[in-house]
Amino acid sequence: MGELLRANTLTHLRFFRRSRLLLAFGLVFLLVASLSSLPAVFANSRVASFDSLKDIFLTFNEFLIFFGAALGLLVMSSHLSNRSLKMVFTKPCPPPLWLGSAFLASALVLLLLTGFVLLCAMALSFLWHIPVRAGLVFISLDTFLAAAGMAAYFIFLAAIVHPAIAVAFALVFNASLFYWLRMYMHGALQAEGKSIILKCLEQLFHFLYLMAPMTRAFESRTGSIYSSFRVPAHHWLYILYSFGYTLALCALFYFLALFFLQRKRFT
Amino acid sequence: MITAENVHMNFRRGMVGAKIRALDGMSLQVREGDFFALVGQNGAGKSTAMYCFLGLLKPTSGKIEVMGRAPELGSSLYSTVSYLPEEPHYHLYLTVEEATRYYASLYGERPPRKAIDDILERLGLGPFKKLSLAKCSKGMKQKVGIAQCLIRETRLLFLDEPTRGLDPIIVREFREILRDLHKRGATIVMNSHVLSEIEMLANRVAILEKGKVIAQDDLHNLMTLDQDLYAVAVEADGSVPDYLTVTERQGNTVRGRIPKAQLYDFMDYARQKGLRVLECSLQRASLEDSFVRILKGDAPGEKKEV
Numbered sequence: 053m054g055e056l057l058r059a060n061t062l063t064h065l066r067f068f069r070r071s072r073l074l075l076a077f078g079l080v081f082l083l084v085a086s087l088s089s090l091p092a093v094f095a096n097s098r099v100a101s102f103d104s105l106k107d108i109f110l111t112f113n114e115f116l117i118f119f120g121a122a123l124g125l126l127v128m129s130s131h132l133s134n135r136s137l138k139m140v141f142t143k144p145c146p147p148p149l150w151l152g153s154a155f156l157a158s159a160l161v162l163l164l165l166t167g168f169v170l171l172c173a174m175a176l177s178f179l180w181h182i183p184v185r186a187g188l189v190f191i192s193l194d195t196f197l198a199a200a201g202m203a204a205y206f207i208f209l210a211a212i213v214h215p216a217i218a219v220a221f222a223l224v225f226n227a228s229l230f231y232w233l234r235m236y237m238h239g240a241l242q243a244e245g246k247s248i249i250l251k252c253l254e255q256l257f258h259f260l261y262l263m264a265p266m267t268r269a270f271e272s273r274t275g276s277i278y279s280s281f282r283v284p285a286h287h288w289l290y291i292l293y294s295f296g297y298t299l300a301l302c303a304l305f306y307f308l309a310l311f312f313l314q315r316k317r318f319t
Numbered sequence: 320m321i322t323a324e325n326v327h328m329n330f331r332r333g334m335v336g337a338k339i340r341a342l343d344g345m346s347l348q349v350r351e352g353d354f355f356a357l358v359g360q361n362g363a364g365k366s367t368a369m370y371c372f373l374g375l376l377k378p379t380s381g382k383i384e385v386m387g388r389a390p391e392l393g394s395s396l397y398s399t400v401s402y403l404p405e406e407p408h409y410h411l412y413l414t415v416e417e418a419t420r421y422y423a424s425l426y427g428e429r430p431p432r433k434a435i436d437d438i439l440e441r442l443g444l445g446p447f448k449k450l451s452l453a454k455c456s457k458g459m460k461q462k463v464g465i466a467q468c469l470i471r472e473t474r475l476l477f478l479d480e481p482t483r484g485l486d487p488i489i490v491r492e493f494r495e496i497l498r499d500l501h502k503r504g505a506t507i508v509m510n511s512h513v514l515s516e517i518e519m520l521a522n523r524v525a526i527l528e529k530g531k532v533i534a535q536d537d538l539h540n541l542m543t544l545d546q547d548l549y550a551v552a553v554e555a556d557g558s559v560p561d562y563l564t565v566t567e568r569q570g571n572t573v574r575g576r577i578p579k580a581q582l583y584d585f586m587d588y589a590r591q592k593g594l595r596v597l598e599c600s601l602q603r604a605s606l607e608d609s610f611v612r613i614l615k616g617d618a619p620g621e622k623k624e625v
Contacts, residue, residue, distance in 0.1 A: 059424035063410065063417075070412045070451075135408040139467075142373050142402040142477075143425035146393035314392065318375045319366070 056145050057153055064127055064157030071130070077122050081115050101180040109173045109188065110278065113195040116165055117267050120199030121222070123158040124206030128309070129215040138318040147313050151207075155306060158203040166196040187281025193291050194274065197298040198267040204298075205265045208305035211312045230261035265305075269297045320475065320506045321349035321372055326381030328367055328530070341367040342378065343530035349508055349523070354501050356517040356538075357510045358610060359527035365510045366405060368527065369479055372508065373402055386475065398426060399474035401467070403481050405510075407460035409452050415439065415463055416448035422467035430470060438466045443489065457484040465493060469500075476500065478509040482516060494520060514606045518542070524606070526613055534613045541609045547579040552598035553589060560588050576602065 068074060089108045131137050140150055170192040177184045209218035237254035244250060268274070270290045277283050328342035342364045349355045357365045370376040371383055374390030383389065388396050410418055416435060423430035439445050442462045452460060461484050468476060478497075482490045497520055501507055511517055517524065518538065525535040534541065551563065552574045559565065559573055562581045567574040577585050579601075589596050 053427070055424055055427050055429055059421055059429075063413065063421050066417065067410075067412050131410075134411060135406075136410045138373075138375055138404060139402075139409060139422060140425060141392040142375065142397055142400070143422065144393060144395050144398045144427060145425040149393070318392070319370050 053149070056149050057156070060140075060145070060150055060153030061157045061160070064154055065160065067127065067130070068123060068157065068161050071126055073126060074119075074122060078119070081118075085111050085115065098180070098182060102182050105173065105176050105180065105182060106279075106281070108176065109169070109191070112169045112172075113166075113191055116162065116169065116195050116199045117202055119165065120158065120162050120202040121206045123161060124203035124208075125210050125215050125218060127154045127158060128207045128210035129218070132210070132316070135318065141318055148310055151306065151310055151313060154207060155204060155302060158207070159200050162196055162199045162203065166192050166199070169195075185281035186283040187277045190274075190277055190283045190288070190291065191281070194268060194294055197291075197294045201265050201298045201301045202267065204302040204305040208309040208312075211309040211316075225260075225264065227261055227264040227266045230257050230264055233257040234261055265301050266297075268294075270294060320351045320353070320386060321347075321355075321508065322382070322384045323347050323368070323371070324382045326368075326371060326378045326383060328364075328371060328376060329379045341530055342371070342381075345381070345527070345530060345532055347525050347532050347535055349506060351506055352501075352504060353523050354497075354507045354521045355509070356521035356524045357508065357527060358512075358514065358517060358524060358606075360614070363527040364530040365527055366479060367530075369477055369508070369510050373400075373477060399472075400477070401469075401471070401473040401475075402477040403461075403464045403468050403479060405479035405483065407452075407457060407464060409460060409463060411453040412451065414449050414451055415444050415455065415459070418452055418463055419466045419470065423470045426471055434470060438470050442466055442492075458486060458489070461485055462489065465496075469496060473500070473505055476505055476507045478507065478511075480511055481509065482511070482513065514610060518606045526610060528614060538606065541613075542606055548576045548602045549579060549582055549585075550574070550576055550598065550600050550602045551585065551596065554595040554597065555592075560585065572597065574598075 085108070089104070089111065137150070141147060170188060173188050174184050176182075177188075206218060206222065209221060212218075213221065234254055234257035237250055237257055241247065241250045241254060270293055274287060274290050277287060324346050326342050326345045327340070330339040330341055331337070332339060345364065345368060347368075357368060359365050367376065371378050372385055372390060374385075374392050374394070374396075385396060385400075388394070390396060410421065413421060416439065419435050419439060420430060423435065436445070436448075439448050442465060444459065444462055444466065447455065447459060450459075452463065455463070461481075465481070468478075476497075481497075482493060485493065494516070497507060501520075507520075509517070509521065521538050523536070524538050524541050525532045526541075527533070552572060553559070554571050555573050556571055559575070560577075560581075563573075563575045563577050563585065565573055565575040582599075586596075588594075
């Protein structure tokens with residue numbers, strides 16, 4: 053079991069390292085982010101430097117969430133499309149283990165990249181003589197959890213549909229859409245009075261809103277940290293909550309992905 | 320070792336496409352120690368049958384047991400099973416060495432470096448072990464597939480068109496390896512279009528047609544379906560007996576075939592007419608002949624569902 057997990061995780065990590073799509077995605081983002089951050093480098097006051105650091109750090113953290121989605125999407129869709137999984141499942145390596153290693157490898161890559169972005173932000177803080185604030189660590193942890201959740205969501209989506217459809221689905225059917233639809237139904241209910249159909253639809257959209265994965269589930273409570281990089285002591289608890297949310301999300305998408313994976317034809 | 324009873328496998332092409340009956344009541348039995356060959360025309364259901372044995376496809380109905388258990392994806396059943404796929408659907412981002420190591424690790428133990436080096440050298444992959452599989456030729460990929468099959472002692476080996484794309488030297492060596500494995504007690508199930516290869520290796524054969532096993536027997540029995548012939552060449556000026564099927568006439572030399580049962584009649588005829596017999600040799604039926612005859616339904620007692 054240990055050897056199987058090790059072998060599969062290492063192989064996934066090799067896949068990530070050698071994936072040209074991921075490399076291209078990373079390079080394009082790096083180029084765009086670097087060009088947009090260039091003016092900030094020439095800031096000449098500590099306030100301006102702090103704003104620059106904030107912009108750069110938050111941009112890269114946003115990128116990590118997209119990167120998490122790309123990792124999940126590619127690790128599943130690539131193995132399904134080149135049909136190499138039949139080489140795995142005709143050996144004593146069951147699908148739950150292979151899938152678990154895909155989750156683990158994605159999380160490891162994200163952890164590494166989040167750590168790297170955090171270190172870069174700290175280095176910039178030293179360079180620009182800005183005090184290193186706890187918010188950097190908080191945001192990094194929050195980003196890592198959000199990106200891991202996205203990776204899990206896209207692993208699941210790629211297990212059931214073509215990657216292009218998965219991306220389109222995730223872009224359209226997200227928590228914001230369901231929230232908006234729910235509010236729309238709520239407004240309609242208040243205007244129309246009692247309508248069973250509207251009531252059912254409101255409940256349905258509420259359920260879908262709760263089920264749709266959110267990148268930052270506690271954003272409304274932790275928003276101030278993202279602007280000031282200061283973390284009130286009791287706010288650290290939200291990292292724990294985020295961890296719980298991500299864990300639940302990963303578990304849900306793991307079992308859903310496994311369900312569909314085991315029903316696939318590996319021929 | 321493997322039992323398939325009345326296995327049906329239906330596919331649907333797309334969501335609403337036509338239904339395809341890949342296996343239609345297939346029944347067969349592979350005994351322990353058999354070198355079992357599945358033959359049939361394209362689309363007969365050979366690969367589907369193999370996928371069902373491997374648990375990659377779940378039959379629509381019927382029962383399949385491999386070593387007494389129903390095959391499930393990635394189950395412990397596979398700890399003594401190896402599989403060589405027809406198409407090189409490998410992890411193309413890995414190098415030759417990494418892929419061999421990875422596939423060997425999937426049995427739950429880290430393979431010794433020496434074992435991997437040895438098998439790669441044996442198959443002529445030594446100089447290419449750092450080469451990415453994506454850059455390998457089809458033959459080289461096939462060799463990687465063979466390497467991952469041979470890296471461990473195996474009890475049951477599934478081979479889907481194993482020698483496709485391989486150079487003749489490796490084909491020969493691979494045959495020797497298979498013979499050796501078979502001698503050491505491994506059960507081998509092979510699916511191939513190369514009937515001459517099956518003749519050389521297999522001891523039992525099943526012929527599939529339209530998802531059904533239409534003949535299943537020892538190779539020897541299938542090849543001697545009362546159709547042994549004698550190839551003869553005689554110097555004859557005029558007529559030849561009816562049972563001599565003429566294949567060639569050159570001057571007054573007639574070449575042809577006579578059924579084994581009519582050999583003595585032919586000798587009497589030649590003696591009476593004073594014909595000079597230039598050649599008379601037993602021409603045993605090849606598996607190809609039997610295969611064609613069974614499929615056409617002219618083999619005595621054949622073309623029956625098993």
